[in-house]
Amino acid sequence: MSHSKLSVNLLWRLALVIGLTFLSACACKHDVKASGAGKQSQVHADESIAMAGQPQSEVTDSSKGVENPIPGPAVQEADAKPKQAPSEAPSKQVAVVAKSDGKALAVDGGEKKADINMDVLIERLKQTPAIGVFTKLAIRGDILDLKDEIQTYKQKSMLQSKLDDIRARFDGLLIKIMALLQADPALSKDLYTARESIWKSLLGANT
Amino acid sequence: MKHLLLTIFALSLSVAPALAVTPAEDIATTIMLRGYDCGGRQVTNIDEQADGMGNKTIRATCPNGVRYQINISADGRVQVKPLR
Numbered sequence: 001m002s003h004s005k006l007s008v009n010l011l012w013r014l015a016l017v018i019g020l021t022f023l024s025a026c027a028c029k030h031d032v033k034a035s036g037a038g039k040q041s042q043v044h045a046d047e048s049i050a051m052a053g054q055p056q057s058e059v060t061d062s063s064k065g066v067e068n069p070i071p072g073p074a075v076q077e078a079d080a081k082p083k084q085a086p087s088e089a090p091s092k093q094v095a096v097v098a099k100s101d102g103k104a105l106a107v108d109g110g111e112k113k114a115d116i117n118m119d120v121l122i123e124r125l126k127q128t129p130a131i132g133v134f135t136k137l138a139i140r141g142d143i144l145d146l147k148d149e150i151q152t153y154k155q156k157s158m159l160q161s162k163l164d165d166i167r168a169r170f171d172g173l174l175i176k177i178m179a180l181l182q183a184d185p186a187l188s189k190d191l192y193t194a195r196e197s198i199w200k201s202l203l204g205a206n207t
Numbered sequence: 208m209k210h211l212l213l214t215i216f217a218l219s220l221s222v223a224p225a226l227a228v229t230p231a232e233d234i235a236t237t238i239m240l241r242g243y244d245c246g247g248r249q250v251t252n253i254d255e256q257a258d259g260m261g262n263k264t265i266r267a268t269c270p271n272g273v274r275y276q277i278n279i280s281a282d283g284r285v286q287v288k289p290l291r
Binding site: 129132137 | 227228229230232233234236237240241265277279283284285
């Protein structure tokens with residue numbers, strides 16, 4: 001390994017360590033705040049239940065979001081407080097709703113399909129650091145071989161009979177590329193999403 | 208929480224070098240992509256030669272002891288063959 005690459009690796013690891021330390025510090029603060037809020041809400045709940053005359057044994061931890069079996073008005077107020085406390089909660093809830101909604105997913109998928117640009121995908125494949133130069137050349141050679149084969153079958157008017165075999169080879173090649181792109185999951189996902197468009201362009205490129 | 212962070216840290220250390228592919232890893236991947244067994248993810252004893260026509264010849268030894276020759280033509284075609 002060359003000296004420059006070694007130093008880049010070291011720098012990368014150092015950046016990761018700093019990032020993780022920062023994340024852990026944030027997480028610890030968040031835990032402290034959350035536990036503090038939980039304790040406060042528990043205190044509020046205890047006080048309000050005592051005022052409402054409910055037995056304390058029936059109280060569950062409101063910070064965990066478990067519903068009280070007998071929710072009095074005061075308890076409901078106490079339960080409402082911790083739900084409003086974290087500022088990140090609304091955005092997370094929106095995301096969850098969007099994910100759990102089938103229509104939203106379909107719309108999202110439609111937008112992604114519309115956004116697929118073959119030139120951009122090819123450029124991203126060329127630029128990705130997850131695959132080395134020689135491997136990229138080997139993949140390029142495989143794709144060119146497949147294109148040549150399609151062209152040959154077209155000239156012999158045998159494309160329809162060989163379509164299943166060529167599709168199987170295409171799928172195999174795509175799986176190989178996706179396996180190589182483990183360090184670039186976004187590109188891997190986009191390639192898989194665009195597989196039908198790639199297949200059509202591969203067939204259409206030789207017409 | 209600590210265990211989770213330690214796990215993430217360990218994973219990040221193992222994933223980090225994978226982002227920057229070294230020539231040794233690249234050549235090993237190319238050999239495996241052509242269907243040859245390499246016995247590991249990195250080759251050793253890399254010997255690279257280029258002629259004036261733009262063709263390149265690389266010889267490398269896999270962890271299983273087999274030495275391979277990789278020919279890269281000027282138009283970017285890659286050919287791998289084991290050396291006896």
